[in-house]
Amino acid sequence: MRVRVLGSAAGGGFPQWNCGCSNCNGLRAGTLKALPRTQTQVAVSADGSQWVLLNASPDLRQQLVQFPEFRPSRSRSTPVCAIILTSADIDSVMGLLHLREFEPLRIYSTASVSRVLREENTIFRVLERSSPPADWETIRFGSPVTVAQNRAAEDGLVCTAVPLGGEFPDYVRRPLAKEEAVIGLELTENGKRLFYAPTLPVYSKEVKCRVAESDLALLDGTFWSDNELVEVRGRGRTAREIGHLPLSGPGGALEELAGWARGKRVLIHINNTNPILDEESAANRAVREAGFEIAHDGMEFEL
Amino acid sequence: MRVRVLGSAAGGGFPQWNCGCSNCNGLRAGTLKALPRTQTQVAVSADGSQWVLLNASPDLRQQLVQFPEFRPSRSRSTPVCAIILTSADIDSVMGLLHLREFEPLRIYSTASVSRVLREENTIFRVLERSSPPADWETIRFGSPVTVAQNRAAEDGLVCTAVPLGGEFPDYVRRPLAKEEAVIGLELTENGKRLFYAPTLPVYSKEVKCRVAESDLALLDGTFWSDNELVEVRGRGRTAREIGHLPLSGPGGALEELAGWARGKRVLIHINNTNPILDEESAANRAVREAGFEIAHDGMEFEL
Numbered sequence: 001m002r003v004r005v006l007g008s009a010a011g012g013g014f015p016q017w018n019c020g021c022s023n024c025n026g027l028r029a030g031t032l033k034a035l036p037r038t039q040t041q042v043a044v045s046a047d048g049s050q051w052v053l054l055n056a057s058p059d060l061r062q063q064l065v066q067f068p069e070f071r072p073s074r075s076r077s078t079p080v081c082a083i084i085l086t087s088a089d090i091d092s093v094m095g096l097l098h099l100r101e102f103e104p105l106r107i108y109s110t111a112s113v114s115r116v117l118r119e120e121n122t123i124f125r126v127l128e129r130s131s132p133p134a135d136w137e138t139i140r141f142g143s144p145v146t147v148a149q150n151r152a153a154e155d156g157l158v159c160t161a162v163p164l165g166g167e168f169p170d171y172v173r174r175p176l177a178k179e180e181a182v183i184g185l186e187l188t189e190n191g192k193r194l195f196y197a198p199t200l201p202v203y204s205k206e207v208k209c210r211v212a213e214s215d216l217a218l219l220d221g222t223f224w225s226d227n228e229l230v231e232v233r234g235r236g237r238t239a240r241e242i243g244h245l246p247l248s249g250p251g252g253a254l255e256e257l258a259g260w261a262r263g264k265r266v267l268i269h270i271n272n273t274n275p276i277l278d279e280e281s282a283a284n285r286a287v288r289e290a291g292f293e294i295a296h297d298g299m300e301f302e303l
Numbered sequence: 304m305r306v307r308v309l310g311s312a313a314g315g316g317f318p319q320w321n322c323g324c325s326n327c328n329g330l331r332a333g334t335l336k337a338l339p340r341t342q343t344q345v346a347v348s349a350d351g352s353q354w355v356l357l358n359a360s361p362d363l364r365q366q367l368v369q370f371p372e373f374r375p376s377r378s379r380s381t382p383v384c385a386i387i388l389t390s391a392d393i394d395s396v397m398g399l400l401h402l403r404e405f406e407p408l409r410i411y412s413t414a415s416v417s418r419v420l421r422e423e424n425t426i427f428r429v430l431e432r433s434s435p436p437a438d439w440e441t442i443r444f445g446s447p448v449t450v451a452q453n454r455a456a457e458d459g460l461v462c463t464a465v466p467l468g469g470e471f472p473d474y475v476r477r478p479l480a481k482e483e484a485v486i487g488l489e490l491t492e493n494g495k496r497l498f499y500a501p502t503l504p505v506y507s508k509e510v511k512c513r514v515a516e517s518d519l520a521l522l523d524g525t526f527w528s529d530n531e532l533v534e535v536r537g538r539g540r541t542a543r544e545i546g547h548l549p550l551s552g553p554g555g556a557l558e559e560l561a562g563w564a565r566g567k568r569v570l571i572h573i574n575n576t577n578p579i580l581d582e583e584s585a586a587n588r589a590v591r592e593a594g595f596e597i598a599h600d601g602m603e604f605e606l
Contacts, residue, residue: 011404017367018406020375028374039364058401061342062365064320071331072323076536090400090429097397098361101314103321120425125474126393171428233379 001157001189001303002045003216006063008295009037010222010271011091013059021232021273033279035296038063039091040198040269042218043070043080046150046157046189050081054185054196056095063297064098078103082147084139084159085109087182087199088116089169091269100126106135108147108159110180114138116172139183150189160186162210166201166243182243186210192303194218198269201243203256212260215303218295219257221267224248224274224283232273247276247287254290261291268295304460304492304606305348306519309366311598312340313525313574314394316362324535324576336582338599341366342394343501343572345521346373346383349453349460349492353384357488357499359398366600367401381406385450387442387462388412390485390502391419392472394572403429409438411450411462413483417441419475442486453492463489465513469504469546485546489513495606497521501572504546506559515563518606521598522560524570527551527577527586535576550579550590557593564594571598 007013014037015024026032041057051070057063064070064080072078083105085092096117099105105127109117114136117124127134139145139161149156166182184197184207193214197207200220211217223229223239223246230236239246247253247267257265267287270276275283276294287294310316317340318327329335344360354373360366367373367383375381386408388395399420402408408430412420417439420427430437442448442464452459469485487500487510496517500510503523514520526532526542526549533539542549550556550570560568570590573579578586579597590597 013364013368015368016404017364017373017401018375018379018381018404020377020380024375058364061316061320061361065316065318070320072321072327074323076321077323078321090403090426094397094400097393098320100393101319101321116425122419122423122474122476123393123426126472129473169429170432171425173425 001187001192001194002048003194003301003303004043004067005268005295005297005299006043006067007038007041007057007059008268008270008297008299009039010269011039012272013037013039014270014272014277016272019232019272023274023277024272026278034277037270037297041095042196044157044187044194046148049079050148051079052148052157053080053083055086055092056083056099057091058094060095060098076103080105082106082108084147084185085113086185086196087166087169088113088172089199093117096124096127100129104130104132104134106137108137108139108145110161110183111138112168112176112180115176116168120173155190157187157189162186162197162206164197164200164207165204166199184210186214194303199243200245200253201240202245203253208257208260211257211265212262215263216301217261217263217265218268219265220244220253221247221270221276221294222274223271224276228273229271248283254287258290264293264301265291266293266295270294304490304495304497305351306497306604306606307346307370308571308598308600308602309346309370310341310344310360310362311571311573311600311602312342313572314342315575316340316342317573317575317580319575322535322575326578326580327575329581337580340573340600344398345499347460347490347497349451352382353451354382355451355460356383356386358389358395359386359402360394361397363398363401379406383408385409385411387450387488388416389488389499390469390472391416391475392502396420399427399430403432407433407435407437409440411440411442411448413464413486414441415479415483418479419471423476458493460490460492465489465500465509467500467503467510468507469502487513489517497606502546503548503556504543505548506556511560511563514560514568515565518566519604520564520566520568521571522568523547523556524550524573524579524597525577526574527579531574531576551586557590561593567596567604568594569596569598573597
């Protein structure tokens with residue numbers, strides 16, 4: 001299985017257009033040792049020819065154009081065969097609108113996320129323009145689904161949804177099944193296992209087990225501290241209040257995961273305010289010493 | 304008045320992720336003399352400190368980050384003070400979702416376009432997160448509105464809506480006032496005049512007069528020929544059928560506008576299939592000989 005990180009930042013990217021925090025200003029001025037990052041986007045392939053997108057980021061056009069393997073082979077075509085959505089957040093779904101160019105796509109999500117997009121938002125009907133129109137498939141807990149056949153073998157990429165807790169985004173109007181708001185994905189192929197959870201409100205026992213069983217876990221690295229966003233904005237909600245367990249501190253992700261991994265653990269969905277982005281910071285060193293890698297755009301793994 | 308072209312391509316950009324036409328392939332291979340282009344986005348400023356966006360393109364994050372004058376001056380801030388929408392097309396409105404980072408914004412559109420976004424699409428409620436929430440102002444024909452005060456003088460940037468004909472996008476569900484589907488914008492400041500019409504189904508007498516009276520007209524340059532898109536896709540609708548008068552041929556834009564301009568005429572919203580993108584093509588030479596410039600990302604005008 002190939003896993004390609006096309007984007008690694010949280011909502012807004014790094015730098016963020018309206019943010020003058022020390023990270024964003026330092027990156028713009030060239031005084032910070034850090035890489036710019038587009039918004040989180042991961043692509044997975046079992047056979048290197050068909051690719052499955054994990055979510056559809058706001059920067060997806062830029063990300064698709066910059067990755068040479070996504071070039072079309074025929075007049076109108078794409079190696080992207082499917083998209084799996086983990087939530088209805090703008091970060092996860094906005095990029096579907098980049099994919100409006102008459103390309104038949106398969107989109108996997110929970111029934112609730114599909115209802116938000118298809119019943120509360122007519123704009124996603126642009127995906128029906130293709131012939132055949134977009135095919136929306138429902139992901140159910142306890143029912144693994146084969147999202148892409150491996151053309152070179154009998155098997156394929158199998159996806160299992162993992163409940164994570166978390167809330168629907170604030171724009172959602174109608175009450176829906178809360179356990180379907182935010183899911184993690186376990187993707188297996190040929191005995192290898194990827195666990196994907198870019199938004200993690202809490203490390204449940206099940207989540208810890210999935211991390212421990214995976215060859216590669218891409219995990220929520222949004223915030224270093226609970227109060228980080230409040231300090232920059234001067235008001236607002238904490239990391240935990242918006243569904244992201246911070247990395248540091250008592251009960252933070254570093255502490256929670258200590259001793260729970262055998263494979264690679266990589267932090268992704270990193271907010272522009274997070275000090276781990278500064279490669280010379282103490283926070284950056286601390287997460288690496290705790291056994292984590294820090295995702296950047298263009299990072300690739302072969303499992 | 305400063306006018307900055309942040310993006311100049313039609314929907315999908317150039318190259319387009321799923322397009323293998325000779326233009327897109329030539330650009331990717333480096334064999335075509337042409338510039339890559341993001342999707343059409345223009346910014347206008349009366350005083351060089353506050354900027355008004357004309358539409359909100361799907362590539363807006365990338366465009367804002369790449370233009371140094373859009374850097375925030377304070378912890379959280381932006382020189383973007385308003386957005387004027389000319390239609391409800393994805394090309395025009397998707398970028399509003401890039402602007403979801405708690406920044407109070409003013410958005411101008413016709414009542415119908417506002418209804419599509421606010422009543423048929425809950426996702427745009429993310430713009431209500433800011434404090435104060437986004438302020439939606441209605442543009443009415445015959446009622447010019449001051450969209451940004453010039454801080455250095457008594458006057459400001461005044462916007463007049465011009466009916467262009469055209470249709471609502473296919474995702475719109477409810478019947479609406481058809482004349483409000485697609486508008487052109489005339490922006491005046493200190494005696495100077497910009498006319499903006501990136502989508503033009505027909506050159507009416509009024510449109511020709513606006514072009515003739517403007518110091519700068521940014522005009523629909525989507526397609527060279529009526530049949531261009533059908534030839535690449537192998538099916539589908541013609542340029543005229545999707546609301547874009549082609550540049551060439553009998554009744555095309557070059558013929559329609561002959562003799563109707565005193566200021567600069569610049570083609571924008573150029574589709575990836577359009578041969579004018581090839582700087583060595585006969586079509587490129589023909590539009591320049593007819594007195595048109597061809598927009599590219601980063602182009603700027605001072606009126």
